Amino acid sequence: METFNVSKVSCSIFAHEEIHCMREKILDTAGNMFLNFGFKSITMDDIANEIGISKKTIYKYFQNKVELVDASTDVVQKTIDTAINEITLLELNAIEENFAIKKVFQNMFKKAKTSPMFQLKKYYPETFSKLMEHEICSFSECVMNNLENGINEKLYRDNIDKETTMKFYFLLIFGSHENDTFSKKMDDIIKTEMQILEYHTRAIATMYGISVLEQELINYRNKLS
Numbered sequence: 001m002e003t004f005n006v007s008k009v010s011c012s013i014f015a016h017e018e019i020h021c022m023r024e025k026i027l028d029t030a031g032n033m034f035l036n037f038g039f040k041s042i043t044m045d046d047i048a049n050e051i052g053i054s055k056k057t058i059y060k061y062f063q064n065k066v067e068l069v070d071a072s073t074d075v076v077q078k079t080i081d082t083a084i085n086e087i088t089l090l091e092l093n094a095i096e097e098n099f100a101i102k103k104v105f106q107n108m109f110k111k112a113k114t115s116p117m118f119q120l121k122k123y124y125p126e127t128f129s130k131l132m133e134h135e136i137c138s139f140s141e142c143v144m145n146n147l148e149n150g151i152n153e154k155l156y157r158d159n160i161d162k163e164t165t166m167k168f169y170f171l172l173i174f175g176s177h178e179n180d181t182f183s184k185k186m187d188d189i190i191k192t193e194m195q196i197l198e199y200h201t202r203a204i205a206t207m208y209g210i211s212v213l214e215q216e217l218i219n220y221r222n223k224l225s
Helices: 006-037 044-051 055-061 065-088 094-109 116-123 125-152 162-178 186-204 207-224
Strands: none
Touching: 006 044, 006 055, 006 065, 044 055, 044 065, 065 094, 065 125, 094 125, 094 186, 094 207, 116 125, 116 162, 125 162, 162 186, 186 207
């Protein structure tokens, strides 16, 4: 009769969990370091030293830095997606929702010195291309839903071209990260994105929507002071 070896199964499960935990720890540490100090400047040695492991341990989970950058970027994107989905479930009006979503990005990248997207495009173009494919779909859906809700709430005019409005907003937001006209310093980008959000909202808002926007701007500035 074949016996069932519980100890072997337990060890196998433990080993699998240990591998998963280490991989997550590497991703979490790498993601934070990439955002805070730049994708190019941070090395595998830096990440290993920060965690307190050997560089060889990292290579057990990721073949090279490109693979690690790709995986850590994916984790950051999923974290942002989850945060945005949670915001959309709150009972916020369309303008409040946009300010709450903008706050997510500001908190995520507040320690970054320069635009992560600009860095990815320059040094890791394949990862950047994959990120942008996701962003186009995610951004489009998020903005279109926001426009629909804003119209229903009488915050946005009902005669706007939603598709064109979404594309304009997309070009302004992502252009601020890519175009050399704009500063690549993260503090400057955060200010620019807030100006873009205000510009976007004023362009499509009703008089009621403008009053809601003005209050959100006051709340935002009060939190900065």
